[in-house]
Amino acid sequence: MYYGAIFEIKKEIPAKEETMPNLSGSFSGRATSQSTIALHDVSNHDLNLLEVRGVQKSPDEKWNNSKITYWGTADLIAGNGAQRGYFVNEHSDGDRDFGTFEGRIATSGGQVTIEGAWKFTGGTGKLKGLTGSGSYKGRMTSPVEVENTWEGTYQIAAKTQAA
Numbered sequence: 001m002y003y004g005a006i007f008e009i010k011k012e013i014p015a016k017e018e019t020m021p022n023l024s025g026s027f028s029g030r031a032t033s034q035s036t037i038a039l040h041d042v043s044n045h046d047l048n049l050l051e052v053r054g055v056q057k058s059p060d061e062k063w064n065n066s067k068i069t070y071w072g073t074a075d076l077i078a079g080n081g082a083q084r085g086y087f088v089n090e091h092s093d094g095d096r097d098f099g100t101f102e103g104r105i106a107t108s109g110g111q112v113t114i115e116g117a118w119k120f121t122g123g124t125g126k127l128k129g130l131t132g133s134g135s136y137k138g139r140m141t142s143p144v145e146v147e148n149t150w151e152g153t154y155q156i157a158a159k160t161q162a163a
Contacts, residue, residue, distance in 0.1 A: 021060070023134065024151040027068055029054025031144040048074040052146060056089060062127075066091045070101070079107030083114060095125035101136065112140035120154060129157025 029052040039045040051071050058064045072085030084102040091097075103116015115137045123130035134152015141147055 020132070020153040020155050022151070023058065023060055023063065023132065023154050024149075025056050025058030025060070025063055026147070026149045027054040027056045028141075029068065029070075029146050029148070031146075034144065042077060044076075044078040046074075046076050048072075048076065050074075054146075062091070063089065066097075072101070074105055076105060079105070079112065081105055083116060087118070091127070093125065095123065095127045097123040097127045097130050103136065114138045114140075114146070114148070118150065118152065123156075127156060131155050131157075 031050045032053050034048070034050040036049075037047045039047060049072075051069065053067070053069050056063050056066045056068055058066075066089040068087060068089050070085055070087035072083055074083045075081045081104070082102075083105050084100070086098065086100055088096055088098045097120055099118055099120040099122075101116055101118040103114055106113050106115075115135075117133065117135050119133040120130045122128070132152055132154030134150055136148050136150040138146055138148035
């Protein structure tokens with residue numbers, strides 16, 4: 001066995017950012033956990049917490065077939081109100097990206113729609129230093145199923161090191 005050490009002197013060149021590619025896609029997901037609390041301040045006021053899991057479809061290979069999990073809260077009066085939460089995408093190579101979202105839920109004629117903005121807050125592996133943002137639109141296809149489309153742009157910080 002070899003127990004020696006190798007010492008390297010590295011000069012780190014400041015991170016530069018790749019161009020901001022466009023990103024788009026969709027997913028169908030299902031609630032795996034859901035809880036609602038009825039508030040007694042005004043009529044039909046509910047606080048909801050749920051976890052949704054699904055698979056992303058995207059023309060960008062970095063995101064196509066990644067597995068999304070998101071955790072969201074909704075503050076609704078008569079089915080309308082604010083939505084916010086967190087998401088994680090798990091990619092086939094084990095890398096992950098994560099971020100936040102914030103939007104509105106609207107209920108009309110028995111149809112529940114969602115619309116808002118999302119933002120990457122980071123990533124792991126090849127996605128380390130990930131930033132970006134965009135918008136999403138969707139609808140509840142049942143009390144526990146959702147369909148979403150999304151678009152935006154992203155950057156991955158590229159660190160170059162020289163010996």
